[in-house]
Amino acid sequence: LAKTTQPISMDSYEGQEVNITCSHNNIATNDYITWYQQFPSQGPRFIIQGYKTKVTNEVASLFIPADRKSSTLSLPRVSLSDTAVYYCLVGGNNAGNMLTFGGGTRLMVKP
Amino acid sequence: KAGVTQTPRYLIKTRGQQVTLSCSPISGHRSVSWYQQTPGQGLQFLFEYFSETQRNKGNFPGRFSGRQFSNSRSEMNVSTLELGDSALYLCASSLVVGSNTEAFFGQGTRLTVV
Numbered sequence: 158l159a160k161t162t163q164p165i166s167m168d169s170y171e172g173q174e175v176n177i178t179c180s181h182n183n184i185a186t187n188d189y190i191t192w193y194q195q196f197p198s199q200g201p202r203f204i205i206q207g208y209k210t211k212v213t214n215e216v217a218s219l220f221i222p223a224d225r226k227s228s229t230l231s232l233p234r235v236s237l238s239d240t241a242v243y244y245c246l247v248g249g250n251n252a253g254n255m256l257t258f259g260g261g262t263r264l265m266v267k268p
Numbered sequence: 269k270a271g272v273t274q275t276p277r278y279l280i281k282t283r284g285q286q287v288t289l290s291c292s293p294i295s296g297h298r299s300v301s302w303y304q305q306t307p308g309q310g311l312q313f314l315f316e317y318f319s320e321t322q323r324n325k326g327n328f329p330g331r332f333s334g335r336q337f338s339n340s341r342s343e344m345n346v347s348t349l350e351l352g353d354s355a356l357y358l359c360a361s362s363l364v365v366g367s368n369t370e371a372f373f374g375q376g377t378r379l380t381v382v
Contacts, residue, residue: 200376203371255316255326258310
């Protein structure tokens, strides 16, 4: 499974756009890129998933360049409640439902 | 639609004892995975079950085991508990198999071994 590298922590202020970049140089052809959010003492929650180019849903956007060796999660206009740990994962169907979590990025949103 | 339910939420056990944790997946989901989360090691995959069969297993000792029932409910068991087994144990369910499938996590069981 591809290893991911993302910043350990980031700080932001309410109302700002936050971009968290994840590196996955060894991503395989059939790997998807998925982001999860986790609050303390809760299970992770799916945010967004993509394979290439750009994906947008009601909470975030995911930008994936053509070489797919990195991806950027974009959170528009963050609020205090977006303070959480964000995990970038890559994997394909041959891994079943085995998710490999890295260290994640601890996002702190300040007032 | 009810989410993933894990019981109990909190548990305190003594070293050497054994423990069984339960997970009820979202209705209709047939894949259940288990994870251990500790401050030092982060989130680590334990095992995955689909249609009562273990499909994948993480790098944990044989003291950690699991099973899945015909109704997709799953249990995990840890025998001969060690202090280092203190962790948040998370269960996730998915509709189908595949890492591009959204996994829905429960709130976890916080196990403390004393």
